[in-house]
Amino acid sequence: MTTTTIHPTPEAVVAFAANLRGDLIRAGDDAYDDARKLYNAMIDKRPAFIARCQDVTDVMTAIAFAREVGLPLAVRGGGHNGGGLGSVDDGLVIDLAAMDGVRVDPEARTVRVEGGATWGKVDHAAHAFGLAVPSGIISTTGVGGLTLGGGLGHLTRRHGLTIDNLLEVDVVLADGRLVTANEHEHRDLFWAVRGGGGNFGVVTSFLFRAHPVETVVGGPTLWSLDDAADVLRWYRDFIRAAPRDLTGFFAFLTVPPAPPFPEHLHRRKVCGIVWCYSGPSERADEVFAPVAAFGTPLLHGVHPMPFPALQSAFDALHPAGLQWYWRADFFDELSDEAIAAHVEHAAQLPTMLSTMHLYPIDGAAHDVADDATPWSYRDANWAQVIVGIDPDPAMAEPLADWAKAYWAALHPHSSGGAYVNFMMDEGQERVRATYRDNYPRLARIKATYDPENLFRVNQNIEPKN
Numbered sequence: 001m002t003t004t005t006i007h008p009t010p011e012a013v014v015a016f017a018a019n020l021r022g023d024l025i026r027a028g029d030d031a032y033d034d035a036r037k038l039y040n041a042m043i044d045k046r047p048a049f050i051a052r053c054q055d056v057t058d059v060m061t062a063i064a065f066a067r068e069v070g071l072p073l074a075v076r077g078g079g080h081n082g083g084g085l086g087s088v089d090d091g092l093v094i095d096l097a098a099m100d101g102v103r104v105d106p107e108a109r110t111v112r113v114e115g116g117a118t119w120g121k122v123d124h125a126a127h128a129f130g131l132a133v134p135s136g137i138i139s140t141t142g143v144g145g146l147t148l149g150g151g152l153g154h155l156t157r158r159h160g161l162t163i164d165n166l167l168e169v170d171v172v173l174a175d176g177r178l179v180t181a182n183e184h185e186h187r188d189l190f191w192a193v194r195g196g197g198g199n200f201g202v203v204t205s206f207l208f209r210a211h212p213v214e215t216v217v218g219g220p221t222l223w224s225l226d227d228a229a230d231v232l233r234w235y236r237d238f239i240r241a242a243p244r245d246l247t248g249f250f251a252f253l254t255v256p257p258a259p260p261f262p263e264h265l266h267r268r269k270v271c272g273i274v275w276c277y278s279g280p281s282e283r284a285d286e287v288f289a290p291v292a293a294f295g296t297p298l299l300h301g302v303h304p305m306p307f308p309a310l311q312s313a314f315d316a317l318h319p320a321g322l323q324w325y326w327r328a329d330f331f332d333e334l335s336d337e338a339i340a341a342h343v344e345h346a347a348q349l350p351t352m353l354s355t356m357h358l359y360p361i362d363g364a365a366h367d368v369a370d371d372a373t374p375w376s377y378r379d380a381n382w383a384q385v386i387v388g389i390d391p392d393p394a395m396a397e398p399l400a401d402w403a404k405a406y407w408a409a410l411h412p413h414s415s416g417g418a419y420v421n422f423m424m425d426e427g428q429e430r431v432r433a434t435y436r437d438n439y440p441r442l443a444r445i446k447a448t449y450d451p452e453n454l455f456r457v458n459q460n461i462e463p464k465n
């Protein structure tokens with residue numbers, strides 16, 4: 001395939017910059033190299049322009065410029081996307097980072113969030129009112145990308161996916177109109193943004209339902225890698241039967257060489273479960289009793305903590321600028337054969353930060369029908385992600401080789417598709433496998449709201465009536 005680089009006239013660029021309240025950064029500017037950096041340093045894109053939008057009008061101006069000039073367009077929320085879908089070579093990036101306002105309504109138990117905020121800001125603001133919005137497990141992740149793809153994390157079993165708590169969005173469409181979508185207005189658009197990614201426009205504002213979650217009992221239980229098969233077999237049954245106010249994701253990991261981990265465990269490969277119990281505190285001991293009693297834990301480190309402390313507990317381990325290679329799938333069951341493949345590949349974790357996570361996506365996430373949102377795998381019980389991570393660019397290939405081999409061994413046991421937010425840029429077949437029967441409806445809504453596929457730097461839905 002040949003690509004043509006578009007060069008807008010200098011006059012058009014000057015007029016565009018003059019119409020923006022935020023900065024327009026161009027290749028060669030002092031700020032350019034910093035501004036184009038993505039969270040995943042494995043992806044190195046060189047956009048022609050980065051518009052640091054300050055408000056909705058800036059977003060409208062930027063969309064109009066890209067459309068009129070014919071520039072490829074990318075939208076950047078938190079910039080965390082594994083495949084680097086928040087940027088584009090030779091095109092225009094709409095950078096929403098400055099649009100990060102958060103407003104909590106404690107009476108209505110809702111939180112309104114601008115399109116470029118990160119979850120840490122939401123957690124901080126909501127916690128002051130004893131509330132939380134279900135999101136992920138790392139607070140530096142963008143609200144925009146995480147929500148539009150689905151959003152799974154510590155509160156999924158209790159309160160559902162992030163999209164299950166989304167009440168309304170303001171969206172700037174490809175034709176420049178600003179619309180509000182909710183259960184009453186633009187209902188088809190509201191359906192589509194709850195899992196269909198950034199395909200339908202730039203979301204400048206999200207309205208979420210929040211829940212009374214303040215102090216949780218959380219942290220890891222770790223076991224020896226030699227016990228991994230037993231732990232996984234116990235875990236698959238335990239968590240499915242556990243009350244919804246308990247979530248725990250399973251991980252293969254290397255113990256970080258830092259507090260709060262005891263020195264004798266530093267750099268040891270282990271398996272573990274990171275727990276979040278958000279129910280009544282007086283029941284915590286009872287809920288965790290079977291956990292502490294299972295096998296011979298190397299560490300049972302669960303404690304009461306403010307919810308934002310758990311949400312940000314892993315932030316320092318994962319600063320921006322590392323190499324990341326992701327592979328993902330959904331699973332209905334964890335068969336004994338799948339567990340054997342896990343144990344084999346986990347023993348070969350290539351670097352200290354590389355990991356495999358299995359997130360339970362049952363509980364409240366199962367209360368929603370397969371076609372009520374684009375997230376079609378409501379019957380799946382697990383979202384698995386294999387991630388090779390390291391600071392050293394020379395490790396990029398070994399990380400990818402390990403993740404691909406591990407994924408290939410597990411894929412035959414999977415349900416078929418994967419969580420879009422855990423995928424790299426993997427092509428149409430994977431996107432269709434993920435949306436399954438919801439894909440044709442997404443394609444029709446795409447044809448209504450973005451017939452020219454202006455928003456195509458994403459897990460792309462091709463417009464089709």
Ligand SMILES: Cc1cc2nc3c(=O)[nH]c(=O)nc-3n(C[C@H](O)[C@H](O)[C@H](O)COP(=O)(O)OP(=O)(O)OC[C@H]3O[C@@H](n4cnc5c(N)ncnc54)[C@H](O)[C@@H]3O)c2cc1C
Pocket residue numbers: 039074075076077078079080081082084085086087096115116135136137138141142143144145146147148149150151152153197198199201202203204318421422457458459
């Ligand atoms: C360290 C780490 C931890 C993670 N943990 C979790 C987790 O616990 N749970 C989970 O569900 N996911 C998790 N993810 C995956 C995460 O959801 C995706 O990487 C997601 O794409 C990040 O969103 P972003 O806004 O930061 O990314 P970006 O790269 O900015 O954007 C990703 C995609 O979303 C689009 N987009 C972003 N904002 C908007 C907007 N306002 N309007 C329209 N389109 C927009 C972009 O165009 C792009 O296609 C994690 C990722 C990382 C790197």
